[in-house]
Amino acid sequence: MENKHCDLGLIGLGVMGRNFLLNLADHGFSLTGYDLDLDKVKQLNKEKSDEHEIHPAEHLADFVAKLRRPRAIMLLVPAGKPVDSVIEDIKPLLDQGDLIIDSGNSHFNDTDRRSEMLAGQGLLFMGTGMSGGEYGARYGPSIMPGGTREGYQRVENMLSQAAAQVDGEPCVAYLGKGSAGHYVKMVHNGIEYGIMQLIAETYDLLKRGLGFTAHDLQDLYREWNSQELASYLVEITSHIFATGDEKTGEPLVEVILDAAKQKGTGKWTEWDATDLQVPTPTIDAAVAMRNLSGLKGERQQAAEHLDGPSATYGGDRQKFVGHLKDALYSGMILTYAQGMALLRIASKHYGYELDLATVARIWRGGCIIRAALLEDIRSVLSGSPNLPNLLMSRDFAQEVMGRQNQLRAVVSAAVQMGVPVPALAESLSYFDGYRSGRLPANLIQAQRDYFGSHTYERTDVQGTFHTQWRKD
Numbered sequence: 001m002e003n004k005h006c007d008l009g010l011i012g013l014g015v016m017g018r019n020f021l022l023n024l025a026d027h028g029f030s031l032t033g034y035d036l037d038l039d040k041v042k043q044l045n046k047e048k049s050d051e052h053e054i055h056p057a058e059h060l061a062d063f064v065a066k067l068r069r070p071r072a073i074m075l076l077v078p079a080g081k082p083v084d085s086v087i088e089d090i091k092p093l094l095d096q097g098d099l100i101i102d103s104g105n106s107h108f109n110d111t112d113r114r115s116e117m118l119a120g121q122g123l124l125f126m127g128t129g130m131s132g133g134e135y136g137a138r139y140g141p142s143i144m145p146g147g148t149r150e151g152y153q154r155v156e157n158m159l160s161q162a163a164a165q166v167d168g169e170p171c172v173a174y175l176g177k178g179s180a181g182h183y184v185k186m187v188h189n190g191i192e193y194g195i196m197q198l199i200a201e202t203y204d205l206l207k208r209g210l211g212f213t214a215h216d217l218q219d220l221y222r223e224w225n226s227q228e229l230a231s232y233l234v235e236i237t238s239h240i241f242a243t244g245d246e247k248t249g250e251p252l253v254e255v256i257l258d259a260a261k262q263k264g265t266g267k268w269t270e271w272d273a274t275d276l277q278v279p280t281p282t283i284d285a286a287v288a289m290r291n292l293s294g295l296k297g298e299r300q301q302a303a304e305h306l307d308g309p310s311a312t313y314g315g316d317r318q319k320f321v322g323h324l325k326d327a328l329y330s331g332m333i334l335t336y337a338q339g340m341a342l343l344r345i346a347s348k349h350y351g352y353e354l355d356l357a358t359v360a361r362i363w364r365g366g367c368i369i370r371a372a373l374l375e376d377i378r379s380v381l382s383g384s385p386n387l388p389n390l391l392m393s394r395d396f397a398q399e400v401m402g403r404q405n406q407l408r409a410v411v412s413a414a415v416q417m418g419v420p421v422p423a424l425a426e427s428l429s430y431f432d433g434y435r436s437g438r439l440p441a442n443l444i445q446a447q448r449d450y451f452g453s454h455t456y457e458r459t460d461v462q463g464t465f466h467t468q469w470r471k472d
């Protein structure tokens, strides 16, 4: 292999990086890879096949020398400092016009900072979200590129071939300038948190409330996955209940510690939504429940002396299972509605110019939140690109209205049973709040004005008003 022939170089040969490199190589591209950890370079050498044009490098200078110019370099390293440190190391070896693509879960503010800094030095930068885990990286992820359009055009063919394909369309598209790609990936993950929590709540009610065994759960989620709930997360939930623990013989999920970890993208979604004053209550509830789950020791102590009702469901079991399915489906729609509404406002605020139908399109395959529902979302958004909220479309309004009684029944039952269902309940409150022409915020305004002279507006006349509330 002569120098300077590789189409792309990948830095970060962890399992995601290696798999994405092998994926690109399957499509006939010629590649190089580098990692500070030489064992990972060796691992790549083991995994590649004779047909693959993969030429790993053991030194950064060698890696750079193998790349065709202008160079395209992709980073798949942990978000945060490692990205800055790789950029610092590689920068002096690059020439004007070379392209760096950060495909990790970087915070969008970091992406904007890096884009600006690298543009000042004549380098092109793309912040690119990539979803689908290890398997997706290997056989077709959903790819969410943002940043320089010129850079995207250079790698478009490669990314399109490596991405998941749905109905002959690749799950990748240029999303917008600056940090658009990483912002979209962050919201993808926020939705992921919301849906995972919704599913977990149905599991809790089925197990604690109805005494479902792992076997029953496996069958039920499998059945749900064959209907309107068809989605990757429901599918893997069914697989999880089918997996036993070799050590104890129990279903593996039952010996897993109930303390959920998080890398940060869920809480970033919540934070930015709050900054932009966009309500995302289902996502916020999911983050809060991960935090509550982390208080394992404290919860165990509290369980000794804080009593509540019996979690056993006393009503019609079959009917309740049907209600749970409808409640989960409405919760999912309401979570996508919140995520899409956030993307709409963020796009205006940050100047991304996102096309939300395109976002829904590239989420239909490869990514963790892929679901049959996304085809309907894509279709509604392409017909009405300026829709403020999915709930304002006739189709989704009907989907949720037609299931609201079931969602209400599940939330009320859970409250009576003492089983926490904040994601289902917050989804319902989002629906009820959104459809309320008048909310009690007038009282909050009055209270603010009472104690802090913060003023208020009136419903009948324009202007800002203050009342001397205390008469003494």
Ligand code: 6PG
Binding pocket: 105, 130, 131, 132, 133, 189, 192, 261, 262, 263, 264, 265, 266, 367, 368
């Ligand atoms: C994906 C996933 C991926 C990762 C999450 C996990 O889209 O492929 O979202 O990015 O698994 O970041 O996030 P938490 O550790 O925060 O759950």
